Amino acid sequence: MTTPQTLPQKITKSYVDRLSTPDTGQAFIRDTELKGFAVRITSSGTKSFILEKRIDGKVKRLTLGRYPELTVEQARREAHKLLGHIATGRNPVAEKKQEALQGTTLQQAFDDFVKTRKNLKERTLYDYRRLMKVAFADWQEKAMTGISKDMISKRHNKIGSERGEAYANLAMRFLRALFNFAIAQYEDGSGKSILHENPVMRLTQTRAWYRIDRRQTVIKPHQLASWYQAVISLKHDPISSQSALVADYLLFLLFTGLRRQEAATLKWSAIDLNDRSFTLTDTKNRQPLTLPLTDFIYELLEKRKAVANSDYVFAGDGKSGYLIEPRCQVQKVIQLSGVSFTLHDLRRTFITIAESLDISAYALKRLVNHKMSNDVTAGYIVSDVERLRKPMEQVSAQLLQYFCTNGI
Missing domain, CATH: 1.10.443.10 (Intergrase catalytic core)
Structure with missing residues (x-):
């Protein structure tokens, strides 16, 4: 078996197959033919391909994929493609982050919301979780960027007819707060929010909120x-x-x-x-x-x-x-x-x-x-x-x- 070393080598399938694991940590073997292209192997035996390149003044390390799911030839082609993007001024790191943020689901946003709002009362947290399970059960894995104004209006009406108008308003006030949090929390590389507006505002703009008279009941x-x-x-x-x-x-x-x-x-x-x-x-x-x-x-x-x-x-x-x-x-x-x-x-x-x-x-x-x-x-x-x-x-x-x- 070949022992991992820091000296550059021509990365081939046979060479990657022969790599042995380091006792601790991880080792990098950089390619002699394509600058920045390398294979990484960890003490657990995981092998993956990476690309190292200076982007916006800082050296960034991009993971291309794991071996053998990704072959050496495929990894090399992916590295060439990314180098071409970088040469034209694109930032693959920022783009990858942007892509991940665009896919942020309602459940992920709620989890981040709970972590950030550390002082939520136990009862409030219980109510929020119930709303996620009851009012938005089928939206939990939906990307927030995919929840439209029309979807909000239809869901508000649906909840109102099935669970009552007061509950529908309550659910949408919670969702409005969650979107406001997401607008402030998730920004792209240029500092702009991935969400352009809060879709729940449609209910305010169209005056679609149910009018609920405040309870005035007492024991006489x-x-x-x-x-x-x-x-x-x-x-x-x-x-x-x-x-x-x-x-x-x-x-x-x-x-x-x-x-x-x-x-x-x-x-x-x-x-x-x-x-x-x-x-x-x-x-x-x-x-x-x-x-x-x-x-x-x-x-x-x-x-x-x-x-x-x-x-x-x-x-x-x-x-x-x-x-x-x-x-x-x-x-x-x-x-x-x-x-x-x-x-x-x-x-x-x-x-x-x-x-x-x-x-x-x-x-x-x-x-x-x-x-x-x-x-x-x-x-x-x-x-x-x-x-x-x-x-x-x-x-x-x-x-x-x-x-x-x-x-x-």
């Missing part, structure tokens, strides 16, 4: 008593031991106005029963929030703490460790009370009652952790936990009063 005051009675009945459910925890979860949402994920992921380490307060660090607007515990919620948590066996206040049986949306129990409350509601309706109910009590806008925004970045006056107001205790108790007292309606 006269419904709260029967709703409360139905929730309490969960505590005596003989079939599911989880129902009592769900009952506390529903009451906690109503009495705090928290978003469902904020409450579900709340840990005991974030609750200070001595100070009668709790702190949220992973909020929707990424601003930490410390809120007071009202007497009602304090007693609820005290009883739950006595039987707790998890780091999460509202523990679940799944991999996450915390309670996932309890559809069965919610449906049972709806059936028993005759009050149709969603978990987010509880937050809207809290806000509606707080507004009816003439709680200041600044205190209310702080209670529900709405951003006040555009309000200059709000920037001078410090709403600490003690200043929020009174308005929180006011809402709690009003809720308890509604619960007592009709003798309950």
Whole structure:
């Protein structure tokens, strides 16, 4: 067997066949007849042909292909062709990169999007992945450059008819964000984006977005008593031991106005029963929030703490460790009370009652952790936990009063 060496040789089939592998790394044997043409062999035994040539002031190494899939004669012809391209001012390296970028699929772009957006919340990432699997399952391996405006319009209509107009808008907002990312991320050798425009903008230009009225549903005051009675009945459910925890979860949402994920992921380490307060660090607007515990919620948590066996206040049986949306129990409350509601309706109910009590806008925004970045006056107001205790108790007292309606 011939030992790989750095001295130039005439590269032939018989010579390549006789090459032995280096102990480590890789070895290069350069051709004596065609400058820049060479064969590379690695310690794993892989043999491939390369071309080395100065392009735009720098020596570039282009891989022509592996041996024996590519013969010596074929590799030599390919090297001649590339040298001709380079002689006329073309850049094969940039062209190869451009070709690869042009073929970037929707799935590849999504993977890069997730890697780049390191601070995506777990729930947001879950929703995005679901959209990829549900709304764009047949587009995942499609090149982004091949997704046209007409395709966008047809897919928007298709999703709207099959899964609802709100879901169709949601899917297209996600796709719009993915295309905006790709426009900024993938550039050719001259720094120009491989995508000339965002095709989802067709929906804006033609005013084709579905008009979705924002939900305004709340549990009305006269419904709260029967709703409360139905929730309490969960505590005596003989079939599911989880129902009592769900009952506390529903009451906690109503009495705090928290978003469902904020409450579900709340840990005991974030609750200070001595100070009668709790702190949220992973909020929707990424601003930490410390809120007071009202007497009602304090007693609820005290009883739950006595039987707790998890780091999460509202523990679940799944991999996450915390309670996932309890559809069965919610449906049972709806059936028993005759009050149709969603978990987010509880937050809207809290806000509606707080507004009816003439709680200041600044205190209310702080209670529900709405951003006040555009309000200059709000920037001078410090709403600490003690200043929020009174308005929180006011809402709690009003809720308890509604619960007592009709003798309950």
